[in-house]
Amino acid sequence: MDDRKLSNINLNLINTLDVLLSEKSITKASKKLFVTQSAVSHSLKRLREIFQDELLIKKDSNTQMFLTPFAKNLVSDVRDLVQRIEKVFKMDQFNPEVSHRKVNISTTAYVLQLLVADLIKNINKAAPLMSLNILIDAADSSIEKLNNNDIDIAFGIFYTRDDLSLSYIPLFEDELVCWADSDHDIFKKDIFSLDDYVSYPHLIATYPKCAWASTVEFNNFKDKVKSHNIKSMTVNNLLEASQLLKGTDYLIIGCRKIGETANFKEKVGLNYRSMPLDLPKVRFSICYRTEDKDDKARELTKTKGIL
Numbered sequence: 001m002d003d004r005k006l007s008n009i010n011l012n013l014i015n016t017l018d019v020l021l022s023e024k025s026i027t028k029a030s031k032k033l034f035v036t037q038s039a040v041s042h043s044l045k046r047l048r049e050i051f052q053d054e055l056l057i058k059k060d061s062n063t064q065m066f067l068t069p070f071a072k073n074l075v076s077d078v079r080d081l082v083q084r085i086e087k088v089f090k091m092d093q094f095n096p097e098v099s100h101r102k103v104n105i106s107t108t109a110y111v112l113q114l115l116v117a118d119l120i121k122n123i124n125k126a127a128p129l130m131s132l133n134i135l136i137d138a139a140d141s142s143i144e145k146l147n148n149n150d151i152d153i154a155f156g157i158f159y160t161r162d163d164l165s166l167s168y169i170p171l172f173e174d175e176l177v178c179w180a181d182s183d184h185d186i187f188k189k190d191i192f193s194l195d196d197y198v199s200y201p202h203l204i205a206t207y208p209k210c211a212w213a214s215t216v217e218f219n220n221f222k223d224k225v226k227s228h229n230i231k232s233m234t235v236n237n238l239l240e241a242s243q244l245l246k247g248t249d250y251l252i253i254g255c256r257k258i259g260e261t262a263n264f265k266e267k268v269g270l271n272y273r274s275m276p277l278d279l280p281k282v283r284f285s286i287c288y289r290t291e292d293k294d295d296k297a298r299e300l301t302k303t304k305g306i307l
Contacts, residue, residue, distance in 0.1 A: 009050065011085065013225055018082045020056060022148075064123050067276045075224065079149075084293065094296035095199040096127035101297040104133045106142040107155040109239050111284060115155065115171070121179050122304035139228040154287040160199050166224055167290045169302060173281040177272040179238060189273055194276040203241045203252040205298040254280055 020031045026044065030037045034194055055064040055074075067075070094101065107116060116134060121142070123130055136146070139156035145152055146166060158168060178197065186192055186200070238254035245267050247254065259265050259272055292298050 013043055013047060014078065014085070015082060017047055017055075017074070017157045018078045020044060020047075021067065021071060021078060024056060024067065026065075031204065036038060061125070078227060083149075083164075094300075096130065096297075098129060099127055100129050101127075101132070103135055103153065103297055103301045104135070104151040105153050105301070106135045106137045106145055106151045108139060108157070110255060110258060111155040111171075112136060112167075113239065114261060119301075119304055122299065124179065124243060126304060127300060128298075130300075132301070142287065144213065146287060149289075152292065152295075152300055156284065156287070157282060158285050158287050161230050165290055166287055167293065169286040169288075171211055171284040171286060172284050174257045174258070175281055176253055176275060176279045177249055177256045178275050179245065179254045179270050179272045180251050181247060181249075182265070182269050182271045182282075184249060184271075186273060190270075192273055192276055197251065197276050201248075201250050203244060203250050205238060205254065207250060216238070242270055 016029070016033060019032050020026075020043075023029045023032060026037050026040045030040045030178050033040065044056065051070065051074075052069040056067060056072040074143075077134050102251070105116075112134070120132060123132060135151065139154070139158055142151065142154035142156055142161070143158070143166070145151045147163075156173065178192070180186055182199075186196065189196060238252060238258065240253045241254070244250065253275065254272070256272060259270075265271055286302050288302065289300060
């Protein structure tokens with residue numbers, strides 16, 4: 001009997017194979033599938049019989065396994081098959097009033113402060129039984145997680161858009177400004193020049209590569225900074241910097257919009273003023289897998305994120 005006839009294959013085997021090819025570990029696969037290691041081992045044995053190939057092999061006592069050449073050729077086809085099967089069973093079955101769907105979202109800390117509270121309220125109102133799993137992450141890491149199907153939607157700044165498997169929805173634009181302690185001397189000046197700016201120490205935020213960082217104006221600014229040998233410290237973002245700016249003469253470049261929400265300036269004791277050079281605005285977007293464009297639960301999440 002041909003074990004590879006479709007009538008002889010349980011759909012759960014296909015899902016198990018997909019997870020095993022991804023995780024390369026029986027232990028990790030069992031956790032992701034919420035089954036015992038024994039059950040995964042049994043499925044792997046059955047898969048080996050069906051394909052007449054070892055599929056995954058151990059090279060030492062480590063739990064990590066390695067794919068055989070045959071298994072490597074299966075990865076993309078099996079992933080595509082699982083996604084198509086999932087799409088069939090989810091198609092036209094989403095009722096927001098009774099759905100228990102979970103949507104995995106990745107967002108930057110900045111967007112979390114600006115939008116996510118309203119997103120949660122909007123989702124709770126439209127789909128009260130739906131749940132959101134929110135991960136705070138950098139935008140470049142979010143792209144990787146989208147491609148690995150670890151998340152469904154990402155909010156952030158995305159400047160590399162050459163991957164046709166991903167689609168984007170504009171959220172908002174933000175202006176880059178200079179943030180400092182509310183009592184800083186820069187707020188006592190009528191004119192805030194570039195010479196004023198480079199005369200103070202700086203916190204440098206490790207923002208993702210973005211359009212304004214390669215402009216002529218910004219390159220001239222960097223040359224000016226280097227010539228003054230400015231004292232600086234590196235931080236991850238404006239929200240982290242807010243604790244370090246208070247009571248100091250440090251400055252940092254950050255987005256303006258956060259200063260308009262939830263009394264942010266008053267809460268953290270900071271203020272901002274326009275930069276002494278023109279920089280392009282920062283564009284925030286929603287990113288998702290193009291193949292998921294018809295998924296109604298994800299579509300609802302994207303829509304409520306824009307409201």
